[in-house]
Amino acid sequence: xxxxxGLAALFLEQRPKLLRLLTARLASPAEAEDALxxxxxxxxxxxxxxxxxxxxxxxxMANNLATDRRVxxxxxxxxxxxxxxxxxxxxxHPDAERQLLARDRLNQAQAVxxxxxxxxxxxYTLARIDGVSQREIAxxxxxxxxxxxxxxxxxxxRFHLLEGATDADD
Amino acid sequence: MLTTDPIRHETPGPAVMHAAIDWHVRxxxxxxxxxxxxxxxxxxxxxxxxxxxxxxxxxxxxxAALRVAQPPRAANDDAPTRNxxxxxxxGSASAAVAAALLGxxxxxTASAPYEMATGGSPRTIALExxxxxxxxxxxxxxxDRKNPRLAELKSGSVLFMVRHDANRPxxxxxxSHVVRDLGxxxxxxxGHDGAxxxxxxxxxxxxxxxxxxxxxxxxxxxxxxxAVLHSRIVPDQVGAWRNDSISFxxxxxxxxxxxxxxxxxxxxxxxxxxxxxxxxxLIRVTGSPGRDIxxxxxxxxxxxxxxxxxWVIAPGGAAP
Numbered sequence: 001x002x003x004x005x006g007l008a009a010l011f012l013e014q015r016p017k018l019l020r021l022l023t024a025r026l027a028s029p030a031e032a033e034d035a036l037x038x039x040x041x042x043x044x045x046x047x048x049x050x051x052x053x054x055x056x057x058x059x060x061m062a063n064n065l066a067t068d069r070r071v072x073x074x075x076x077x078x079x080x081x082x083x084x085x086x087x088x089x090x091x092x093h094p095d096a097e098r099q100l101l102a103r104d105r106l107n108q109a110q111a112v113x114x115x116x117x118x119x120x121x122x123x124y125t126l127a128r129i130d131g132v133s134q135r136e137i138a139x140x141x142x143x144x145x146x147x148x149x150x151x152x153x154x155x156x157x158r159f160h161l162l163e164g165a166t167d168a169d170d
Numbered sequence: 171m172l173t174t175d176p177i178r179h180e181t182p183g184p185a186v187m188h189a190a191i192d193w194h195v196r197x198x199x200x201x202x203x204x205x206x207x208x209x210x211x212x213x214x215x216x217x218x219x220x221x222x223x224x225x226x227x228x229x230x231x232x233x234a235a236l237r238v239a240q241p242p243r244a245a246n247d248d249a250p251t252r253n254x255x256x257x258x259x260x261g262s263a264s265a266a267v268a269a270a271l272l273g274x275x276x277x278x279t280a281s282a283p284y285e286m287a288t289g290g291s292p293r294t295i296a297l298e299x300x301x302x303x304x305x306x307x308x309x310x311x312x313x314d315r316k317n318p319r320l321a322e323l324k325s326g327s328v329l330f331m332v333r334h335d336a337n338r339p340x341x342x343x344x345x346s347h348v349v350r351d352l353g354x355x356x357x358x359x360x361g362h363d364g365a366x367x368x369x370x371x372x373x374x375x376x377x378x379x380x381x382x383x384x385x386x387x388x389x390x391x392x393x394x395x396x397a398v399l400h401s402r403i404v405p406d407q408v409g410a411w412r413n414d415s416i417s418f419x420x421x422x423x424x425x426x427x428x429x430x431x432x433x434x435x436x437x438x439x440x441x442x443x444x445x446x447x448x449x450x451x452l453i454r455v456t457g458s459p460g461r462d463i464x465x466x467x468x469x470x471x472x473x474x475x476x477x478x479x480x481w482v483i484a485p486g487g488a489a490p
Contacts, residue, residue: 017206024212024219027176041469042454055202063197067226068415070177074227077175106235113236128233134198149195156191156225159232162184 007043010054018062025066027073035065112158120158123151182221190221194229238294238302282315288326290435291457292412297321300333301340306359306411307435307457327359327432329409334372347393350375352384357409359432364394370408415454423447423470427483430466434459441484444472 011018018039022032039062051057113121122141126132127148134152138145182190193208200208212219286295287310294304298318305311309326321330323344332340332351340351342358344365349358354372359365367376368390376383376391381398385391392399407425410416411433418426424440426449431438433455453466459481467474467483474483 017209020213021205021209024209025177025223038452042465044468053201056200056205059200059202059205059208060197063226067230070223070227071230072415074175105232109232109236128229129237145199149199152195153188153191156195156229157188159228160187160191160225162187162191 007051007054007058011040011043011058014055014058018058021059021062022066025063026069031069035062035069039065109159116155116158120151120155123148124155127152177223178220180215180217180220182217182224186215186217186221187225190218190225193222194225238296283312283322284315285310285312285324287311288435292433294412298333300331302331304329304331304409304412306432309435323358323360325360326435327357327411329355329357329370329412331355332372347377348379350378355408356385359428362437364392366393367391368403368408370405411455413455415452417452418449420448420450423449425449426453426466430455430462433457434462436463437480438463438474439477439480439482441472441482443485444470444483 015036019032019036022035022039023029026032026035039058042061042065043058113124116124119141123137126137126140127134132140134145134148138148141148189211193211196204212222286293286305288305288307290307292304292306294302295313296302297313301318303311303313303321306327306329309328310324311326311328312322312324314320319335319338319340321328321340321342323342328342330340330342330351332354334340334351334354342349342351344358344360347365349356349367352373352375354374355370356372356374357366357368357370359368367374367385369385369387371387373384373386376385376393383391383398387405388402390401390403392401403425404419404421407418407421407429410429416429416433418429423444427438427440430453434457436459447470449470451469453462453469455462460476463474463481463483465474470483471486472483473486474481476482
């Protein structure tokens with residue numbers, strides 16, 4: 001159990017490891033340092049409350065922060081994370097192609113979701129659309145936590161077209 | 171194209187993708203040692219980092235897209251779906267009653283108005299293909315099942331993304347005003363000191379039968395009770411409250427505060443001594459005003475405190 005002051009102390013202690021995580025996830029050491037600084041500011045702004053596993057909590061915060069930054073970077077670079085860029089009439093805007101790509105990917109994700117077995121879809125929907133924790137999903141579905149993990153892993157494999165043939169096969 | 175990104179330099183094979191998915195799914199349950207193992211795995215091979223990057227960023231984008239893409243089926247289904255708890259969706263009978271109570275008299279006779287409201291988090295409603303309305307927290311809007319090109323903003327802020335159709339103009343009414351789109355992304359906000367229209371893309375006409383002011387991307391119009399004020403806004407900042415984290419690059423601090431107020435569904439008063447400041451930085455919105463506002467205030471070297479039903483941001487130590 002710890003409070004935000006305890007978290008700040010732990011941050012200083014774990015700083016090298018957190019930096020290693022951010023360096024592995026981000027494009028440059030400079031960006032990793034920048035993200036670490038942002039993490040520090042966030043910890044500073046947290047209201048004190050008990051946290052069961054503070055080290056894991058810090059790593060998770062750092063990792064989520066890295067993902068947020070990567071999503072933003074990819075979006076800026078107009079790579080492939082533009083899932084729903086709902087823009088007005090394509091004919092009036094030069095990024096029509098981008099919008100088509102986004103819609104295409106969304107359609108594909110919906111198709112994969114629709115083709116999932118009921119329990120897998122239920123686990124994924126609860127976890128990622130409703131934001132329910134895996135532990136809570138296990139309780140609701142009356143299965144073990146590792147069974148929830150397996151359902152989600154197989155679900156993600158389908159989204160990445162690694163198993164469970166869908167109508168898209170590129 | 172992907173090769174320009176240093177993280178995506180490698181193309182991971184299926185086995186590495188499976189491993190990345192395992193790490194991603196198990197993240198919630200990892201302890202301190204588990205995280206160290208994860209870092210070691212990431213560092214072991216650039217393909218590992220690439221695979222994890224694909225899985226994690228795709229997951230974030232996919233989940234956000236799917237959440238937006240599953241709006242309440244307002245046109246043919248009165249029951250709120252399981253995924254959309256928190257929506258206030260009136261059935262057709264209660265919608266008619268609500269319409270009567272709200273004093274909506276200007277709606278066409280063939281209309282079927284219904285109201286949507288948000289609590290603590292924003293929601294996106296697909297009105298028709300290519301057209302959507304995203305409500306900020308604590309906002310209310312009246313829509314029409316029979317006419318997806320008409321909306322009435324009752325309170326709060328809404329970002330509209332409109333597919334332009336010259337034959338079917340999209341109109342938003344609020345108070346005594348009308349905004350008609352000319353193919354665009356724009357936001358309308360109402361507040362205690364008037365309403366504001368800001369355009370991110372394309373253009374709109376405000377009160378086409380009255381003042382008929384045309385606004386283009388980056389234009390902002392403030393409609394007070396006895397004054398109309400025009401200013402400019404960075405188009406990216408229009409509707410920025412939709413995002414979980416919002417970055418500001420050298421904007422008037424008032425703009426950042428306004429965005430934060432919309433993101434959290436609260437009213438925030440900025441101490442006059444801070445009004446002329448500018449703000450650069452990134453704020454994260456958790457949806458909890460008690461966390462987000464003091465955090466933002468701290469970033470500016472000030473203090474955020476709750477005062478009745480509004481929040482006050484003032485220099486540290488000074489009583490509001």
